[in-house]
Amino acid sequence: MLSVTILPILFLVIWSLFGVWALVMLLRLVFNYADPNPFGKVGRFGFKTRKLTEKWIYPAARFLAMYGIDTRLAPIVTLLIGLMLTYFAVQIIANTFSIIDGLTAAVAAGNVKAFIGFILYGLLSLLVLFIFIRFISSWFVFSKNTFLGFVTRVTEPVLAPFRRLIPPIGMFDISAMIALLLIGFLQTLVIRVFVSPV
Numbered sequence: 001m002l003s004v005t006i007l008p009i010l011f012l013v014i015w016s017l018f019g020v021w022a023l024v025m026l027l028r029l030v031f032n033y034a035d036p037n038p039f040g041k042v043g044r045f046g047f048k049t050r051k052l053t054e055k056w057i058y059p060a061a062r063f064l065a066m067y068g069i070d071t072r073l074a075p076i077v078t079l080l081i082g083l084m085l086t087y088f089a090v091q092i093i094a095n096t097f098s099i100i101d102g103l104t105a106a107v108a109a110g111n112v113k114a115f116i117g118f119i120l121y122g123l124l125s126l127l128v129l130f131i132f133i134r135f136i137s138s139w140f141v142f143s144k145n146t147f148l149g150f151v152t153r154v155t156e157p158v159l160a161p162f163r164r165l166i167p168p169i170g171m172f173d174i175s176a177m178i179a180l181l182l183i184g185f186l187q188t189l190v191i192r193v194f195v196s197p198v
Contacts, residue, residue: 002097032072117194
């Protein structure tokens with residue numbers, strides 16, 4: 001069972017990496033306000049930290065600048081977004097392992113109904129993953145011929161009706177959250193109908 005053996009180790013690795021990344025973001029925040037002497041050791045370290053983190057900080061700084069907020073706070077925004085993305089990534093990995101375990105158990109038991117249920121649940125989870133990827137990619141520019149272009153084409157028919165009801169607010173597409181809630185409800189329904197014992 002992947003959920004019992006590999007998942008705890010993977011969780012530890014992912015959250016440890018996030019912890020290191022969060023520490024770098026906090027250092028960037030300190031250097032944004034401290035602005036140390038550029039010729040000293042601390043100043044040179046601060047410059048390297050800024051250079052290393054610039055590609056992660058820039059989208060948040062651009063967003064804050066649009067609303068006239070101090071762009072030096074961008075590391076906090078980036079840190080919060082990173083926390084949210086890490087949490088969702090961990091949930092997606094746990095969900096994937098759960099689906100694999102469920103499919104394996106259904107095949108071993110010869111339970112066709114449960115197998116179909118886990119396939120449907122997996123397809124809905126894939127749609128959730130694509131919406132998640134699309135949310136991340138909205139911060140970056142990409143070509144329509146890339147994988148991200150494919151993700152946009154797949155998710156647009158799902159998100160378009162929600163977007164007509166609730167238009168995007170600045171950079172935030174609330175329609176994606178509504179779609180994710182609906183997909184979550186459908187996943188619960190699939191589990192109850194196909195997998196849960198009567």
